[in-house]
Amino acid sequence: GQSLEQPSEVTAVEGAIVQMNCTYQTSGFYGLSWYQQHDGGAPTFLSYNALDGLEETGRFSSFLSRSDSYGYLLLQELQMKDSASYFCAVKISSGSARQLTFGSGTQLTVLP
Amino acid sequence: NAGVTQTPKFQVLKTGQSMTLQCAQDMNHEYMSWYRQDPGMGLRLIHYSVGAGITDQGEVPNGYNVSRSTTEDFPLRLLSAAPSQTSVYFCASSYGDSSTDTQYFGPGTRLTVL
Numbered sequence: 001g002q003s004l005e006q007p008s009e010v011t012a013v014e015g016a017i018v019q020m021n022c023t024y025q026t027s028g029f030y031g032l033s034w035y036q037q038h039d040g041g042a043p044t045f046l047s048y049n050a051l052d053g054l055e056e057t058g059r060f061s062s063f064l065s066r067s068d069s070y071g072y073l074l075l076q077e078l079q080m081k082d083s084a085s086y087f088c089a090v091k092i093s094s095g096s097a098r099q100l101t102f103g104s105g106t107q108l109t110v111l112p
Numbered sequence: 113n114a115g116v117t118q119t120p121k122f123q124v125l126k127t128g129q130s131m132t133l134q135c136a137q138d139m140n141h142e143y144m145s146w147y148r149q150d151p152g153m154g155l156r157l158i159h160y161s162v163g164a165g166i167t168d169q170g171e172v173p174n175g176y177n178v179s180r181s182t183t184e185d186f187p188l189r190l191l192s193a194a195p196s197q198t199s200v201y202f203c204a205s206s207y208g209d210s211s212t213d214t215q216y217f218g219p220g221t222r223l224t225v226l
Contacts, residue, residue, distance in 0.1 A: 097168065099170060
């Protein structure tokens with residue numbers, strides 16, 4: 001089977017930097033994705049890592065280490081609007097297609 | 113483009129009732145999927161489809177049926193609703209199932225089964 005572990009909650013102040021971790025156990029690994037979900041909203045795609053290293057998109061960066069089965073999402077210059085849940089997800093091969101399997105998410109609270 | 117649309121937004125059912133959650137996308141995506149999200153948890157895959165006429169089971173398929181007669185539509189049917197199916201249901205679509213294919217999610221249907 002597959003499993004993903006994420007801390008349930010993280011709190012940080014506006015303007016700070018926060019790192020949210022994700023460890024995974026899975027077979028047939030194709031990459032690690034990150035999704036953001038505001039309360040009551042739909043998940044939206046943030047970033048994707050297929051290879052080891054850091055991917056940067058504006059204030060968001062995502063890191064992957066395949067040998068450690070570990071990744072993280074880094075948010076810089078935190079803003080109040082960043083308060084949301086952040087899910088890591090791995091794509092696995094099962095059945096007729098590759099499927100996304102999600103972690104339970106990290107609830108980020110940004111304080112003024 | 114409307115993206116991924118879902119109806120209804122909210123639904124209350126009694127135990128034993130059946131209903132269909134509708135999902136449509138106008139992006140000509142081949143891959144569509146249904147997830148459920150319970151409070152404080154991640155999304156769990158119910159069923160998915162890689163194209164019209166092809167469907168497959170995900171992690172939690174029991175109690176649900178799907179069909180894919182067109183590229184655009186992917187309805188989810190609850191056969192006999194149970195309180196354990198109280199959840200938020202999200203439909204998603206992507207161009208394909210490659211790792212680089214971003215999944216686009218609909219706004220969700222909030223279902224309560226009494």
